[in-house]
Amino acid sequence: GEDVEQSLFLSVREGDSSVINCTYTDSSSTYLYWYKQEPGAGLQLLTYIFSNMDMKQDQRLTVLLNKKDKHLSLRIADTQTGDSAIYFCAEKGTGGYQKVTFGTGTKLQVIP
């Protein structure tokens, strides 16, 4: 089946850029998403990219997609302590109704 992989932890200093990486296996992915989960809360959609795009920018967030290598990244510029959270990569393929496969999540720790 489809698989989405992420590293478990990332630590950065406040003001630096953070880059969270994700790889996936489903070559028929249509949309790829980044969700943010703060402690004790559900997942909130941060941004998404359509599979025919290479890049998407939204304020401090930049998403890069390398479809050939099935690699997705999320860059957060000027990382703030409020960005500390778990970030989930997810992909929607064509195999099944609205089927969305999530990665394991990357816990981002921002050091003041």
Added chain:
Amino acid sequence: NAGVTQTPKFQVLKTGQSMTLQCAQDMNHEYMSWYRQDPGMGLRLIHYSVGAGITDQGEVPNGYNVSRSTTEDFPLRLLSAAPSQTSVYFCASSYSGHNNSPLHFGNGTRLTVT
């Protein structure tokens, strides 16, 4: 807007007990789903529904039942709780008519089975 509402927020069960986790959404979403979140394993799909009266199994359905009698509600039933079902459970919903409709999540139910 309330969005997706889950109750209860926390629950402790003894092995063998049954209970129902409630999920309601007020966005008129056709699609609803249940995930469980475990450390190092991300979110795994338990059951989903594409509309009232229609349900289907996800990746890890064993030990859970669902029903969808209305568009708004999608309860998850644990028939005989086991320690392996200790987890955080999330309900999520979306429109089904738009391919890019993202999932909207509730705040989760933290379940401990002793």
